[in-house]
Structure formats: structure tokens, C-alpha cells
Amino acid sequence: xxxxxxVFVTGLGVICAGxxxxxxxxRLLLAPKRRFAPPTVFPAAGESAALPVAQVxxxxxxxxxxxxxxxxxxxxxxxQALGTGPAPDAIVLGTTTGGILTxxxxxxAGSTSPEAYRFHGLHTxxxxxxxxxxxxxxxxxxxxxxxxxxxxxxxxxxxxxxGQARRVLAGGADCLCRLTFHxxxxxxxxxxxxxxxxxxxxxGMTVGEGAxxxxxxxxxxxxxxxxxxxxxxxxxxxxxxxxxxxxxxGAALAMRRALQDAGLDASAIDYLNLHGxxxxxxxxxxxxxxxxxxxxxxxxxxxxKGLTGHALAAAGAIEAVISIIAITxxxxxxxxxxxxxxxxxxxxxxREPTRAQVGSVLSNSFGFGGNNACLVLGGAPADPxxxxxxxxxxxxxxxxxxxxxxxxxxTARGDLGQTWxxxxxxxxxxxxxxxxxxxxxxxxAFIRRLKRLPRLMLALAQTALRSxxxxxxxDLLATGTAWGPLAETQDFLRKLFETGDQFSSPMDFIGSVHxxxxxxxxxxxxxxxxxxxxxxxxxxxxxxxxxASLGMAAGEPSALVMAxxxxxxxxxxxxxxxxxxxxxxxxxxxxxxxxxxxxxxxARVRWLGENRSEQDSGNAAALELCARLAAxxxxxxxxxxxxxxxxxxxxxxxxxxxxxxEVLAPCPLLAYRDRLGQHASVSATATALAARAVLxxxxxxxxxxxxxxxxxxLLLLLGRYATAIEVFA
Amino acid sequence: xxxxxxxxxxxxxxxxxxxxxxxxxxxxVDPAAPLIGAGLGIDSIDTLELVVMMEKDxxxxxxxxxxxxxxxxxxxxxxxxxxxxRSASSP
Numbered sequence: 001x002x003x004x005x006x007v008f009v010t011g012l013g014v015i016c017a018g019x020x021x022x023x024x025x026x027r028l029l030l031a032p033k034r035r036f037a038p039p040t041v042f043p044a045a046g047e048s049a050a051l052p053v054a055q056v057x058x059x060x061x062x063x064x065x066x067x068x069x070x071x072x073x074x075x076x077x078x079x080q081a082l083g084t085g086p087a088p089d090a091i092v093l094g095t096t097t098g099g100i101l102t103x104x105x106x107x108x109a110g111s112t113s114p115e116a117y118r119f120h121g122l123h124t125x126x127x128x129x130x131x132x133x134x135x136x137x138x139x140x141x142x143x144x145x146x147x148x149x150x151x152x153x154x155x156x157x158x159x160x161x162x163g164q165a166r167r168v169l170a171g172g173a174d175c176l177c178r179l180t181f182h183x184x185x186x187x188x189x190x191x192x193x194x195x196x197x198x199x200x201x202x203x204g205m206t207v208g209e210g211a212x213x214x215x216x217x218x219x220x221x222x223x224x225x226x227x228x229x230x231x232x233x234x235x236x237x238x239x240x241x242x243x244x245x246x247x248x249x250g251a252a253l254a255m256r257r258a259l260q261d262a263g264l265d266a267s268a269i270d271y272l273n274l275h276g277x278x279x280x281x282x283x284x285x286x287x288x289x290x291x292x293x294x295x296x297x298x299x300x301x302x303x304x305k306g307l308t309g310h311a312l313a314a315a316g317a318i319e320a321v322i323s324i325i326a327i328t329x330x331x332x333x334x335x336x337x338x339x340x341x342x343x344x345x346x347x348x349x350x351r352e353p354t355r356a357q358v359g360s361v362l363s364n365s366f367g368f369g370g371n372n373a374c375l376v377l378g379g380a381p382a383d384p385x386x387x388x389x390x391x392x393x394x395x396x397x398x399x400x401x402x403x404x405x406x407x408x409x410x411t412a413r414g415d416l417g418q419t420w421x422x423x424x425x426x427x428x429x430x431x432x433x434x435x436x437x438x439x440x441x442x443x444x445a446f447i448r449r450l451k452r453l454p455r456l457m458l459a460l461a462q463t464a465l466r467s468x469x470x471x472x473x474x475d476l477l478a479t480g481t482a483w484g485p486l487a488e489t490q491d492f493l494r495k496l497f498e499t500g501d502q503f504s505s506p507m508d509f510i511g512s513v514h515x516x517x518x519x520x521x522x523x524x525x526x527x528x529x530x531x532x533x534x535x536x537x538x539x540x541x542x543x544x545x546x547x548a549s550l551g552m553a554a555g556e557p558s559a560l561v562m563a564x565x566x567x568x569x570x571x572x573x574x575x576x577x578x579x580x581x582x583x584x585x586x587x588x589x590x591x592x593x594x595x596x597x598x599x600x601x602x603a604r605v606r607w608l609g610e611n612r613s614e615q616d617s618g619n620a621a622a623l624e625l626c627a628r629l630a631a632x633x634x635x636x637x638x639x640x641x642x643x644x645x646x647x648x649x650x651x652x653x654x655x656x657x658x659x660x661x662e663v664l665a666p667c668p669l670l671a672y673r674d675r676l677g678q679h680a681s682v683s684a685t686a687t688a689l690a691a692r693a694v695l696x697x698x699x700x701x702x703x704x705x706x707x708x709x710x711x712x713x714l715l716l717l718l719g720r721y722a723t724a725i726e727v728f729a
Numbered sequence: 730x731x732x733x734x735x736x737x738x739x740x741x742x743x744x745x746x747x748x749x750x751x752x753x754x755x756x757x758v759d760p761a762a763p764l765i766g767a768g769l770g771i772d773s774i775d776t777l778e779l780v781v782m783m784e785k786d787x788x789x790x791x792x793x794x795x796x797x798x799x800x801x802x803x804x805x806x807x808x809x810x811x812x813x814x815r816s817a818s819s820p
Contacts, residue, residue: 503785506777
């Protein structure tokens with residue numbers, strides 16, 4: 001048996017309330033003093049002006065003001081982790097805020113220039129880091145609420161173990177903003193006097209901000225190794241949009257999966273860094289989950305959120321750094337903020353910083369949508385020989401092709417069948433999905449609070465699953481959405497601004513979270529599988545496919561991969577100018593049920609690559625990617641190349657296509673957004689249609705239908721980032 | 730309704746249906762029936778939405794568990810809670 005590559009940590013970076021780097025965090029953990037105070041990065045009115053938060057001070061002032069706060073926090077921590085080493089192969093980032101703090105000010109000021117919102121998208125954080133640090137490979141953005149960074153570290157581990165990368169920068173970043181501050185406040189989850197995790201009188205969390213990064217390598221030089229990610233585990237409660245399953249069964253499942261992945265017994269864990277937000281429900285459910293996993297022999301444990309605040313999507317990475325400090329320094333961090341332990345929890349947290357030998361640590365991160373992610377961390381290996389084994393075994397094989405067992409799409413013309421017929425008739429399917437096409441996805445009571453995006457997603461998931469003939473929920477759920485639930489975001493901020501920053505809607509806040517739709521899908525399907533939401537602009541679907549492929553390469557037996565956008569009249573044109581291109585403005589998306597390629601009849605889909613070009617032209621990245629693909633296998637094995645050209649790529653789209661045509665000759669090149677519409681998840685729709693086309697042996701396109709003799713299509717995305725997917729029979 | 734129609738109760742019934750997107754009409758909501766956990770399907774998230782609405786539209790705070798139990802016992806109870814706690818300056 002070939003040993004899988006190991007995941008070594010060779011660099012750390014952190015910024016959070018009270019610490020601007022790892023050395024300062026060390027000192028803070030030794031002498032824990034928290035400085036919670038009311039926010040100053042945005043105006044707060046009324047009683048909320050007195051609510052404490054964990055705000056970062058000492059942000060690098062050399063960076064331009066136009067760069068949003070999350071981007072600046074991320075860059076500061078990422079630079080620390082990378083040090084002076086060469087650029088990594090890829091970056092995996094967890095974030096929920098992106099440029100929202102800046103967007104809030106721009107919306108309130110009534111700015112109607114898309115320029116003011118160019119850093120709004122969650123993907124712009126990872127892309128800004130990639131550009132600043134010279135990272136040319138995948139820049140993956142995952143958004144699973146408060147478990148985002150732990151999920152990012154887990155996906156980065158999967159990239160290394162698959163051999164797709166050898167050096168990955170991974171972590172999370174989030175900043176304080178009005179959306180999360182007022183959202184959590186109206187959910188009555190913010191502690192009036194600061195969080196006191198595990199305390200009998202605990203009254204909520206303290207929302208914080210920051211960033212944490214780990215540089216991960218599968219074949220590092222020995223002296224550089226500071227720690228190792230031994231295992232990761234994820235699950236979804238599939239219980240409620242925000243409340244954890246009271247018995248903690250989903251959390252326990254994720255902890256067990258992480259231990260199993262690490263090949264460790266629960267008794268091998270020396271320290272447990274809790275999610276420990278300080279809310280009544282979280283701490284109670286987590287305590288029960290811990291009992292299920294550890295029985296009566298509990299490791300030393302504490303929540304450090306009473307010290308750092310809860311930095312949301314950054315928390316998992318900041319706490320991974322804290323866990324590593326626990327190992328390298330032999331230090332058990334204190335459960336800061338605690339006065340009297342809640343006896344009902346039956347936990348005995350570390351009260352003061354305590355010296356102890358720490359071999360392995362389990363770190364918990366749980367989030368809205370019931371998304372749980374746990375990491376098992378260990379120290380640097382004592383024997384260099386162990387590393388050599390990993391080094392020599394790194395495979396370089398492409399990711400496996402996956403069989404499409406079921407498919408669904410939604411366009412202005414309706415479902416997959418209706419869309420296909422319209423295309424066969426030579427018609428365009430661009431435009432907005434009619435409500436009738438997705439309104440009956442779930443019972444009225446289930447969807448009464450849901451707006452357009454979750455309803456679209458529910459319909460896609462249901463239809464794809466039904467068409468696969470499978471009744472069991474998928475083993476992985478990977479969702480893409482560039483812009484998330486925009487109607488919910490718009491409604492929340494509108495209500496907030498209308499009341500002078502006083503009142504909004506807890507319902508809209510819950511709905512506005514990027515992974516809320518995927519959480520609803522898990523609820524409807526009863527899927528306790530890992531549940532990821534990727535928010536990576538025009539390649540959100542491609543990243544969902546990439547990460548599902550990583551999971552299936554590691555043995556998961558099935559996946560539901562989907563992506564969708566919901567047009568919102570005010571925000572869509574501001575955030576994604578491509579979505580404002582007249583008749584081509586569109587929304588909708590597609591879902592695929594994927595199984596391993598077992599030789600059964602059906603279409604196959606394979607993720608081939610993602611890369612960024614240093615050239616600022618629409619097709620440079622695609623040209624470079626095609627050159628790489630051509631070096632592996634001749635490109636003339638494809639019947640045609642379907643190309644996604646976002647309207648934002650430039651006015652010279654035709655010329656860009658022409659240059660690509662020269663490279664790809666003799667394959668016909670078809671720019672499909674002209675027919676399918678301009679929206680960020682349209683590549684999902686194109687993939688679902690391509691899966692049908694290769695089986696039928698014909699590609700309907702305009703007045704001509706192109707025969708597919710080889711039954712093989714290449715799908716390319718143009719832009720600063722290019723991606724490639726192949727679909728074949 | 731046996732008693733004379735209470736305009737505040739009627740107003741609250743409309744707000745309830747509209748704010749929570751309930752699959753019913755204001756006229757059929759029984760002003761004496763429990764609001765939570767009964768036929769309307771109102772849950773904890775709806776309750777938080779109503780708490781915000783009460784403070785925004787009536788200047789009335791529901792900030793303890795006991796207050797919530799008292800206020801959300803029924804539409805009639807909600808109206809009574811508003812009348813009892815509304816400050817003179819509020820609308």
C-alpha cells in the first residue's frame with residue numbers, strides 16, 4: 001500500500017485582537033488579558049454602541065485604504081506564514097465577510113459605481129493574496145460560516161494528499177462589519193459584557209476579527225517543520241439553520257472522523273481547543289459531543305474565544321495556530337473570561353495558562369448551517385526518515401473522472417429537458433428563471449422564510465437526486481455561489497440603514513450567510529455529509545467540482561455538486577457587471593450527482609485545472625492552461641471547446657477567442673454565455689448540458705447542431721483565472 | 730371573536746402574517762391561541778424576528794425569557810404586553 005503524503009506545517013501567521021503576530025500571540029497566551037471594547041470600525045447607535053467586540057488594533061497602515069479590512073488582515077497574516085519562501089502552488093481561504101465592510105459604507109452612501117464594489121466578492125480576498133504573493137495555481141475560497149478556516153485547512157490537506165499540490169497556503173480571514181455585528185446581536189447571541197465560555201452565567205459570544213494562515217507542505221525540508229496536520233473530519237448537523245443539534249451528534253461525528261483520519265484513539269489527545277463560543281446552546285451541545293467521543297476520560301480543554309473573541313471564518317485558523325503553540329511551547333491555554341464553571345456541562349476547563357507536555361491536539365470549529373470541522377494537530381516528527389517516505393510517494397496523477405448519475409439545471413426556459421429543447425430549436429435560454437420552475441421544491445412550511453437562492457438550490461438538488469434514482473443522501477455536498485443570497489443581504493442592510501443602524505431582521509441575517517442555501521439543502525435531504533460552499537466568482541462551480549473530486553479520490557462514494565446564482569435587482573449589477581448585460585443578464589444554475597467512474601453507461605466529468613496568469617488579458621490564463629493540458633494529451637481529442645467569456649473579461653472578447661482558436665485548432669470554439677446567459681454559475685449549467693450532449697452525440701448551438709463523434713467536450717473559463725473541465729461519454 | 734374587535738390585535742395579526750411569511754391570513758389567526766409551537770408553525774427564529782418588530786414598531790423590549798413567555802402567549806397577550814410596557818412617548 002502506498003502511504004499517502006503527509007501534511008506538514010512549515011509556517012504560521014496570525015492577527016487577532018491582542019496579537020499582531022505569532023510571538024505576540026505566545027505572550028498573550030502566557031499572560032491572557034482581553035481588551036474587548038465597543039466597535040470603532042463602523043458607527044453603532046443606541047444600546048448597541050456599548051456592546052463589546054474583539055477588534056484588531058495595529059493593522060498594517062502601509063496598505064492602501066481602498067483595500068477592504070478583511071483583505072488587509074489576510075495579507076498581514078499570510079505574509080508572516082510565507083516568510084521569505086517561494087510562492088505556494090495554491091491558496092485555500094475561508095471567509096464570510098470579504099469586502100462587506102467597505103460595501104456597507106458604499107451602499108449607505110448610495111454609490112452606484114461597480115468600481116466601489118470591486119473588492120466585495122469573497123473570492124477577491126484569496127485573489128488579492130495570490131496576486132500579492134505570486135501564487136499561480138488554484139485560489140480556493142470556501143465559506144461555511146464559523147467553520148470556514150478549519151474546512152479550508154482540511155481541503156488544503158486534501159490537495160496535498162492527492163498530489164495536486166506540494167505547497168499550499170491555507171487559513172481564514174474575517175473583519176468586523178455591521179452585517180455580522182447586528183445580525184448576531186438581533187439573534188441575541190452577543191454577550192453584553194464579553195463572552196464567558198463554559199460559565200454558568202454565560203450570555204453569548206463576543207464577535208471578533210482577524211486572520212490566521214498555515215503554510216502546508218507535503219515534502220518540506222526537515223528544519224522548517226513546526227507541526228503536522230494529522231487528520232481532519234467534517235460533518236453537517238442537518239438539524240437547524242443556526243442552532244446546533246442539542247445532543248451534539250453532528251459535532252461528535254466530525255470529531256470521530258478527524259480522529260479516525262489521524263489514526264488516533266481519543267485517548268491520544270492531550271489538549272482539546274473548543275469551539276466554545278460562550279452561547280448557551282453551543283457550549284451545551286459541544287459538551288455533550290465531547291462526552292460521546294471521549295467518555296469519562298477527557299483531555300485538558302479550554303475555549304480561547306474569551307481571549308481572542310470569535311473571529312468567525314478566521315477562528316479555525318487562529319485556533320490552529322494556538323493549538324500548535326500549545327504543542328511547540330508545552331502550554332495549555334486558559335479558558336479566559338470564565339468565573340464559575342457551568343456544572344451541568346461536566347467539563348473542567350484549564351483555568352490558568354499551564355505548562356504541560358502536549359503531543360496531539362484536537363481543535364473544534366462549528367458553524368451556521370450545522371457545518372462542523374475538526375482538526376487533529378501533532379508536533380514535528382522526530383525521525384527525518386518518516387518524511388522521506390511521504391516525499392517519494394507523492395503521486396502526480398490527474399484527478400479521477402466522475403460518472404454523472406443525475407443532473408438538473410434551471411434557466412429562463414425551465415428545467416434541463418426544457419432548456420435542451422429550446423437549445424435544439426436554436427433559441428437562447430438566457431434570462432431569469434421563472435418562479436414556477438422552482439417553487440415546488442419543498443413543502444410550503446419548509447420554504448416560507450426562504451428567498452430566491454435557497455429555493456433555486458433546493459429545486460436543483462431535489463431534481464438531480466431524483467434523476468439519479470438514488471434515495472440515500474449524498475456522501476459529500478459541494479455547492480458554489482459567487483454572490484450568495486443577495487436578496488437577504490440587501491434586505492438586511494436596507495432595514496438597518498432605514499432605522500439608523502438600530503433594527504434589521506434576524507431572519508434576513510441567517511439567510512444572508514453564503515452557506516445558508518447549502519444548509520437548507522442538507523436539511524431537506526437529511527445529509528450529514530461534509531457540506532462545503534465555495535464562493536469564487538465565476539469559478540465557484542469549478543471549485544465545488546475540484547473539492548468533490550478530491551473527496552472522492554480519497555474514497556467518498558458519492559457527491560452532489562451544484563452551483564447557482566439568484567439575480568437581485570440592486571446588488572447584482574453592482575457586484576457583477578457581467579450580470580447587467582441587457583438581454584443576457586441571467587440567473588439559475590445546475591446540480592450533478594456524481595459517482596466513481598465504475599464503467600457504467602453515462603457521461604463523465606473531470607476537473608482539469610485552474611490557473612492565474614500574470615498577464616492582464618482575458619485569455620492569457622486560458623492559453624497557459626491549454627498549453628499545460630496539451631502537454632499531457634493532444635487537445636484535438638475534443639469535438640469542441642465550450643468557452644465561458646464573462647462580459648467583464650473585456651470588450652475584445654472576440655479577439656481573445658480568435659487567439660484561443662489558433663491554439664485549439666481544429667476544435668470548434670463556442671462562446672456559450674451568448675446562449676446560456678451571463679451569470680457566475682453558468683458553467684454549472686454548461687456542464688450539465690454538456691453531459692447530455694456527449695450522450696446524445698450532438699451539441700445544439702445556434703442554428704447548427706454540432707455532431708460529437710468523439711463524444712468529448714472541453715469546457716474553458718476565460719478571465720484573470722482560467723479553469724478547464726472535460727465532459728465525455 | 731366574542732369580545733369587541735381590538736384594533737391593536739388586528740394590526741398585530743397582519744404584521745405577524747406579513748413579517749413571518751405565514752401561509753395563512755390575518756383574519757384566521759385566533760387571538761386567544763398560543764403563538765408559538767402551535768398551528769402557526771412559529772419557531773425560535775420567528776420569535777426573534779417578532780422581538781425586533783416589537784421594539785422597532787412599538788418601542789417595547791422583550792429581553793428576558795419570562796417576558797417572552799408572557800408576551801407570546803397569544804395575540805391578545807401580545808397586545809396587552811404592548812399596552813402595559815409602551816412608554817408614553819412611543820407611537
